[in-house]
Amino acid sequence: xxxxxxxxxxxxxxxxxxxxxxxxxxxxxxxxxxxxxxxxxxxxxxxxxxxxxxxxxxxxxxxxxxxxxxxxxxxxxxxxxxxxxxxxxxxxxxxxxxxxxxxxxxxxxxxxxxxxxxxxxxxxxxxxxxxxxxxxxxxxxxxxxxxxxxxxxxxxxxxxxxxxxxxxxxxxxxxxxxxxxxxxxxxxxxxxxxxxxxxxxxxxxxxxxxxxxxxxxxxxxxxxxxxxxxxxxxxxxxxxxxxxxxxxxxxxxxxxxxxxxxxxxxxxxxxxxxxxxxxxxxxxxxxxxxxxxxxxxxxxxxxxxxxxxxxxxxxxxxxxxxxxxxxxxxxxxxxxxxxxxxxxxxxxxxxxxxxxxxxxxxxxxxxxxxxxxxxxxxxxxxxxxxxxxxxxxxxxxxxxxxxxxxxxxxxxxxxxxxxxxxxxx
Amino acid sequence: xxxxxxxxxxxxxxxxxxxxxxxxxxxxxxxxxxxxxxxxxxxxxxxxxxxxxxxxxxxxxxxxxxxxxxxxxxxxxxxxxxxxxxxxxxxxxxxxxxxxxxxxxxxxxxxxxxxxxxxxxxxxxxxxxxxxxxxxxxxxxxxxxxxxxxxxxxxxxxxxxxxxxxxxxxxxxxxxxxxxxxxxxxxxxxxxxxxxxxxxxxxxxxxxxxxxxxxxxxxxxxxxxxxxxxxxxxxxxxxxxxxxxxxxxxxxxxxxxxxxxxxxxxxxxxxxxxxxxxxxxxxxxxxxxxxxxxxxxxxxxxxxxxxxxxxxxxxxxxxxxxxxxxxxxxxxxxxxxxxxxxxxxxxxxxxxxxxxxxxxxxxxxxxxxxxxxxxxxxxxxxxxxxxxxxxxxxxxxxxxxxxxxxxxxxxxxxxxxxxxxxxxx
Numbered sequence: 001x002x003x004x005x006x007x008x009x010x011x012x013x014x015x016x017x018x019x020x021x022x023x024x025x026x027x028x029x030x031x032x033x034x035x036x037x038x039x040x041x042x043x044x045x046x047x048x049x050x051x052x053x054x055x056x057x058x059x060x061x062x063x064x065x066x067x068x069x070x071x072x073x074x075x076x077x078x079x080x081x082x083x084x085x086x087x088x089x090x091x092x093x094x095x096x097x098x099x100x101x102x103x104x105x106x107x108x109x110x111x112x113x114x115x116x117x118x119x120x121x122x123x124x125x126x127x128x129x130x131x132x133x134x135x136x137x138x139x140x141x142x143x144x145x146x147x148x149x150x151x152x153x154x155x156x157x158x159x160x161x162x163x164x165x166x167x168x169x170x171x172x173x174x175x176x177x178x179x180x181x182x183x184x185x186x187x188x189x190x191x192x193x194x195x196x197x198x199x200x201x202x203x204x205x206x207x208x209x210x211x212x213x214x215x216x217x218x219x220x221x222x223x224x225x226x227x228x229x230x231x232x233x234x235x236x237x238x239x240x241x242x243x244x245x246x247x248x249x250x251x252x253x254x255x256x257x258x259x260x261x262x263x264x265x266x267x268x269x270x271x272x273x274x275x276x277x278x279x280x281x282x283x284x285x286x287x288x289x290x291x292x293x294x295x296x297x298x299x300x301x302x303x304x305x306x307x308x309x310x311x312x313x314x315x316x317x318x319x320x321x322x323x324x325x326x327x328x329x330x331x332x333x334x335x336x337x338x339x340x341x342x343x344x345x346x347x348x349x350x351x352x353x354x355x356x357x358x359x360x361x362x363x364x365x366x367x368x369x370x371x372x373x374x375x376x377x378x379x380x381x382x383x384x385x386x387x388x389x390x391x392x393x394x395x396x397x398x399x400x401x402x403x404x405x406x407x408x409x410x411x412x413x414x415x416x417x418x419x420x421x422x423x424x425x
Numbered sequence: 426x427x428x429x430x431x432x433x434x435x436x437x438x439x440x441x442x443x444x445x446x447x448x449x450x451x452x453x454x455x456x457x458x459x460x461x462x463x464x465x466x467x468x469x470x471x472x473x474x475x476x477x478x479x480x481x482x483x484x485x486x487x488x489x490x491x492x493x494x495x496x497x498x499x500x501x502x503x504x505x506x507x508x509x510x511x512x513x514x515x516x517x518x519x520x521x522x523x524x525x526x527x528x529x530x531x532x533x534x535x536x537x538x539x540x541x542x543x544x545x546x547x548x549x550x551x552x553x554x555x556x557x558x559x560x561x562x563x564x565x566x567x568x569x570x571x572x573x574x575x576x577x578x579x580x581x582x583x584x585x586x587x588x589x590x591x592x593x594x595x596x597x598x599x600x601x602x603x604x605x606x607x608x609x610x611x612x613x614x615x616x617x618x619x620x621x622x623x624x625x626x627x628x629x630x631x632x633x634x635x636x637x638x639x640x641x642x643x644x645x646x647x648x649x650x651x652x653x654x655x656x657x658x659x660x661x662x663x664x665x666x667x668x669x670x671x672x673x674x675x676x677x678x679x680x681x682x683x684x685x686x687x688x689x690x691x692x693x694x695x696x697x698x699x700x701x702x703x704x705x706x707x708x709x710x711x712x713x714x715x716x717x718x719x720x721x722x723x724x725x726x727x728x729x730x731x732x733x734x735x736x737x738x739x740x741x742x743x744x745x746x747x748x749x750x751x752x753x754x755x756x757x758x759x760x761x762x763x764x765x766x767x768x769x770x771x772x773x774x775x776x777x778x779x780x781x782x783x784x785x786x787x788x789x790x791x792x793x794x795x796x797x798x799x800x801x802x803x804x805x806x807x808x809x810x811x812x813x814x815x816x817x818x819x820x821x822x823x824x825x826x827x828x829x830x831x832x833x834x835x836x837x838x839x840x841x842x843x844x845x846x847x848x849x850x
Contacts, residue, residue, distance in 0.1 A: 040475060042466070
C-alpha cells in the first residue's frame with residue numbers, strides 16, 4: 001500500500017488507562033478497509049508539548065494522513081485544534097456560522113439543566129468555534145466540531161467520544177481534501193469468516209496446511225483473532241488478481257471441509273445478525289440466572305427486536321426460579337440450581353409464562369465463589385426450548401473470570417439457539 | 426514529576442485492533458503507582474523501522490525509561506531484542522545459561538505435542554538466547570526472556586502476553602538498573618471525585634472560577650472526564666506540600682458548595698460500590714423495558730450480589746407488563762407504556778412479585794424508532810419503590826443512540842436508587 005497514516009489519541013484519562021481507547025482500533029479498521037496502511041498509533045495526555053511532538057514524529061515518518069482524537073471539548077485542557085493549527089502553520093480564526101451552530105446546540109442542551117448559567121456555558125463553548133484558517137469544518141455530532149486541515153500530511157481532527165467520532169470520520173473521508181490525501185491507496189477486497197467451537201491452535205494448524213495445499217496462498221493476507229468466544233478470520237487480497245481470488249476460494253474449501261460444523265458465517269455476519277433473522281415471526285423469552293439479564297439485553301441490542309422479543313426473567317434466587325417459573329423446588333434440591341434438569345425446567349417455565357414459542361435458559365456458576373469439584377466456576381447449563389417440540393440442552397465449562405463467564409455464556413446461548421432454529425443440533 | 430517514561434507496544438494484531446492492547450494501560454497504572462510520569466504510549470506493527478523510529482522518538486523526548494512489549498517470540502517477525510540492541514549501541518551476544526534454560530522449557534512443552542520435531546523447535550528458540558551485551562536478563566515466564574538494558578534511557582524489554590509481562594515487570598522494577606533509572610521520581614497523592622447530573626461545561630466553569638479563588642490551585646493537576654454519564658475528576662498533587670493539600674481542600678469546598686447535589690463521591694467510590702453498600706440487608710428486584718436486563722446485569726456484576734439481588738423481569742411487550750407485573754392494561758392505554766404511572770405500577774408489581782423490599786422500574790424509548798413529539802427518543806421513566814413507603818419517580822430525556830440511552834438509563838436508575846435509599850430525594 002502506498003498511502004500511510006498515523007493516529008494520535010489524546011487524553012490523560014486514556015493515556016493513564018482510566019478509559020480504554022476505542023478510537024485507535026476503530027480507526028485502524030476503517031483505514032484497513034480503505035486500503036490505507038497504518039504505521040503508528042500514539043497516545044499522550046492533554047499536554048500541548050506531547051501532542052505536538054507526536055504530530056511532528058508522524059510527519060517525520062512521512063505519513064500522508066494524521067487523524068487525531070480527543071481534546072475538542074470546552075474545558076481548558078482541550079487544546080487539540082489550537083496545537084494542530086500551530087503545527088500546520090495556520091492561524092486560528094473564529095467561524096461565525098460555527099459559533100451560531102454551537103450556541104444553538106448548547107442552548108438546547110442547557111434546557112435540561114435549569115440551574116446552570118447558559119450564557120456562561122455558551123461563552124465557554126465559544127472557543128470550539130475557533131478553527132485553523134482554510135480548514136474544512138466537520139459539523140458537531142455532539143457539541144464539538146472537527147476539522148480537516150489539508151496539506152502534507154493532511155490532518156483530520158476528531159472528537160474523543162466514539163459516538164461522535166465515528167459518524168464524523170465518515171463525513172471527513174468524503175471530503176475532497178481527505179480523498180486527495182489518500183488518492184494513491186491500493187483497493188483491497190476484505191472477507192470475514194466466523195467460527196465457533198474451534199480452538200485457535202486448531203485453526204492455526206489448518207492454516208499451516210492450507211499454506212502448502214492451496215495454490216497462490218501467499219497472495220492472501222490473513223489475520224485471525226478470538227473475539228467474544230468466536231474465531232474471526234479476516235482475509236485481504238487484491239480483487240484484480242485471479243490467482244488471489246482462486247486462493248481465497250481454495251482456503252474456504254479447506255475450512256468448510258475440515259471445520260464445517262464450526263464455520264457458521266462466510267459473509268462476516270455476526271451470530272446476532274443470524275439470530276435476528278431466524279427469530280422473524282417468532283416470540284422469544286429468556287430465563288437467566290448467572291447472566292442476570294445479559295442475554296435479554298443482547299437480544300434487544302438491535303432496533304426492531306421488540307417484534308420477536310417478548311421478555312425474560314432474571315431468577316437469581318432459587319425462590320424466584322420456583323415462584324416465577326414454576327421450577328419444582330425438589331428438582332433444585334436433587335440436582336442443584338446449576339444442572340440440566342433445572343435449565344430445562346426454567347426454559348419450559350418461561351416459554352409458558354410469556355406465551356412464547358422460543359425460550360433460552362441459562363444457569364451457571366460465574367464465580368469467583370460457588371464452585372465445587374464436580375461443578376467448578378465456569379460451569380454453565382443451557383437449555384433451548386421450542387414449542388414445536390425440540391429441546392437442546394448442554395453443559396459447558398467456560399474459561400475466565402466472572403465477567404468473562406457471563407459474557408461468554410451469552411455467545412454460547414446464541415449458538416445453541418441458532419442450532420435449534422436451523423435444526424442443526 | 427522528574428522521571429518520565431514511554432511505552433512501545435509492538436505487534437501487528439494490536440496495531441490493527443484485532444487484539445486489544447492490555448499492556449499499555451496496565452503498565453501506565455504501574456508507573457503511576459511508582460510516581461513515574463508517563464509521557465507517551467506508541468503502538469506499531471512488527472516492522473523494524475517503525476519500532477526503531479518509536480524508540481528514537483521517545484529518546485528524543487528525553488524519557489528516562491522505555492518499556493517495550495511484544496516481539497520476543499521465536500518466529501521471524503519477533504525482532505524487538507535485536508532492534509533494541511542496535512538502538513542502545515550494543516552487540517547481540519549468545520547467553521549460554523539462558524540457552525539452556527530455554528531448551529529445558531521447550532523440551533517440557535514439546536512433550537505434549539509428540540508429532541512436532543523438538544530439535545527444530547529448540548533451534549528456532551535459540552535466537553531467544555541472544556541478548557544485548559551487558560543487559561540484565563529477566564528469566565522467561567513463558568518461553569521468552571526479557572531484558573533490561575541500562576543507559577539513558579534505560580530500556581526494559583518485555584513479552585507481549587499479559588500473563589508473562591505482568592510478573593516480569595515486577596522482576597524488572599526490582600533490578601538496580603531500573604531503580605537507578607527511576608531514582609528521581611516524585612510520589613504523588615491522587616484523589617478522585619465523582620459527580621452526576623452536571624454537564625461537563627458547568628464543571629469547567631466552576632474550575633475556572635476555582636483557579637482564581639483557591640490559593641495554590643496551580644499546585645493541583647486536575648483531569649476531568651465523562652464516564653457512563655458521570656463526571657470523574659482526578660486530582661494529583663505532592664503530598665508533602667501543605668499548600669497543595671490546602672488547595673485540594675479548597676477545591677473540594679468549592680465543589681461541595683456549588684454542586685453539593687451532584688457531588689456523590691469524594692473518595693472515588695463508584696455509584697455501583699455505594700449501591701452495593703446501601704443494599705446490604707435488603708432484597709432488590711428490577712422491572713425493565715427498554716434496558717431489557719442491563720440494570721439487573723449491572724447490579725450483579727459484583728461477586729456476592731446474590732445476597733441482595735432477588736431477580737428481575739424484562740417486560741418488553743405490553744402483554745408482559747400486564748401478565749407478569751399486573752400493570753393495568755387500561756393504565757397503559759391511558760398514559761402509554763412509557764409514562765410515570767406505568768413505571769410506578771411496574772415497580773409496585775415487581776416488588777410484590779419477588780417479595781422484595783426494594784424495586785426499580787425502567788420504561789423508555791431507546792430508539793431509533795418509537796419516538797413522538799411529546800415523547801421523543803431518549804425519554805425514559807424511572808420509578809424506585811421501597812416497602813417502607815417512599816417512591817421516587819422521574820422522567821428524563823437522555824442523549825445519544827439506542828445503546829447510549831440504554832446504558833445511560835442504568836446509571837440514572839442507580840442514582841435514583843441511591844437517593845431513595847439515602848433519603849435524599
